[in-house]
């Protein structure tokens with residue numbers, strides 16, 4: 001990280017603020033994404049993580065502040081130029097049920113095809129490589145409508161990888177995956193960002209996975225970036241309690257020595273006070 005931060009940020013958010021109508025989501029959020037790193041955006045439901053990713057991708061316009069992609073205001077850049085550098089896989093990616101997995105991965109190449117009407121061998125190679133990396137080669141000719149939720153999620157990642165972007169923005173890329181595929185996806189992202197000119201920014205609710213694989217975290221809560229820094233600087237009991245309203249036990253996971261979080265269940269009466277029984281029949 002120390003080395004990475006000597007370089008210029010690939011993506012920089014300066015004092016971003018956003019509101020849906022009169023409802024403010026966050027204010028004054030600044031962050032930088034450096035080459036060679038994975039940056040995790042974490043925070044409770046509704047804290048604005050997807051909104052922030054939308055603004056970072058240039059698809060949404062912040063109410064205040066600005067986003068710089070390789071030093072240029074992203075909203076002033078022609079969209080095809082942005083798409084050459086930056087890939088986005090949103091929380092609910094649109095996949096066309098009638099297209100095969102290979103066609104879907106290939107569609108990620110459109111941003112690279114320029115004036116060519118048809119894909120060439122390089123495009124096919126990139127799409128096949130992305131399917132291989134995401135463990136989908138054997139399903140290349142399967143229609144998207146016949147894929148499971150986790151396979152669709154991996155295919156959305158394959159489509160983003162096939163474009164060979166420099167910056168990858170991912171909204172909850174592992175949320176539908178079993179633990180084998182969670183690990184594989186995080187390892188793919190680690191390898192992707194390991195090439196020094198590339199970087200990943202991802203949103204996740206999996207704090208332990210984020211702790212293990214992210215170089216830095218931004219904790220979005222209470223209308224701003226409550227904390228940001230290395231996992232051990234952000235995943236602190238006090239900060240997590242402030243952000244999520246839960247008590248956690250922290251220790252070190254044994255493989256990389258990163259913080260590991262164990263949830264402490266609410267004591268009995270507290271459960272009821274906090275309305276945690278909303279899913280129970282009202283008679284209880």
Ligand SMILES: Nc1ncnc2c1ncn2[C@@H]1O[C@H](COP(=O)(O)OP(=O)(O)OP(=O)(O)O)[C@@H](O)[C@H]1O
Pocket residue numbers: 020025043044045046047048049050051052
């Ligand atoms: N199109 C919209 N119109 C109005 N309010 C919205 C819209 N999209 C999101 N919101 C609200 O903005 C807030 C932030 O939403 P956002 O989806 O960015 O949060 P999030 O942190 O990604 O949530 P989650 O963890 O549940 O995915 C939420 O309160 C949400 O209800």
